[in-house]
Amino acid sequence: MIFFTNFLKGIFIGAGAILPGISSGVFCVIFGIYEKLVDSILNLKKNFKENFLFLLPFALGGVIGVFLFGKLLNYFFHTFPMPTKSLFIGFIIGSIPILFKKANGKNGFRLHYLIYLLVAFFIGLLSIRLEIILPSFIGTQSINYSFVYLVLAGFAMSCRNCYSWS
Numbered sequence: 298m299i300f301f302t303n304f305l306k307g308i309f310i311g312a313g314a315i316l317p318g319i320s321s322g323v324f325c326v327i328f329g330i331y332e333k334l335v336d337s338i339l340n341l342k343k344n345f346k347e348n349f350l351f352l353l354p355f356a357l358g359g360v361i362g363v364f365l366f367g368k369l370l371n372y373f374f375h376t377f378p379m380p381t382k383s384l385f386i387g388f389i390i391g392s393i394p395i396l397f398k399k400a401n402g403k404n405g406f407r408l409h410y411l412i413y414l415l416v417a418f419f420i421g422l423l424s425i426r427l428e429i430i431l432p433s434f435i436g437t438q439s440i441n442y443s444f445v446y447l448v449l450a451g452f453a454m455s456c457r458n459c460y461s462w463s
Contacts, residue, residue: 300354306330307358312366314359316385321359323392326399330355389421 306328313321325331334355337348373381393414 303351303354304358307355308362308365309358310355311359311362313362315363315367315370316388327392327395 306324309328310321310324313324322331325334333351337351341348341352370381
């Protein structure tokens with residue numbers, strides 16, 4: 298039963314790898330397995346059998362989640378673009394209290410956590426606004442963005458990955 302439960306969690310984690318604005322790491326934190334998952338990966342050679350058996354259902358579920366949700370996500374983005382985008386915005390906003398509680402769990406509330414949250418929120422709003430105005434500013438309405446836009450997008454994505462909730 299634990300294998301099946303972890304397999305289902307793996308499906309969500311795999312889906313998080315391809316869902317816009319949602320991270321696999323966020324699902325790991327929500328499920329309460331982030332630390333154990335990272336520890337199992339880092340110490341795979343020390344206790345191979347135990348760590349491998351722990352990671353296996355997550356890996357299998359993750360692969361299935363990527364393929365299953367990849368097709369489904371593509372369909373919904375092309376058929377229902379605005380409701381789909383709104384749903385993911387809701388998912389992101391809905392995960393904030395869980396992440397905030399997890400970040401405050403060990404040391405209690407720190408004002409700088411709230412400041413980081415607000416800065417990240419405003420960067421997100423700016424990104425949404427740039428997505429709307431930048432294509433018309435650079436003279437294209439198609440999906441073929443300019444080199445500068447892609448460099449800025451890559452920089453923003455790398456900044457997101459510089460910090461973790463651990």
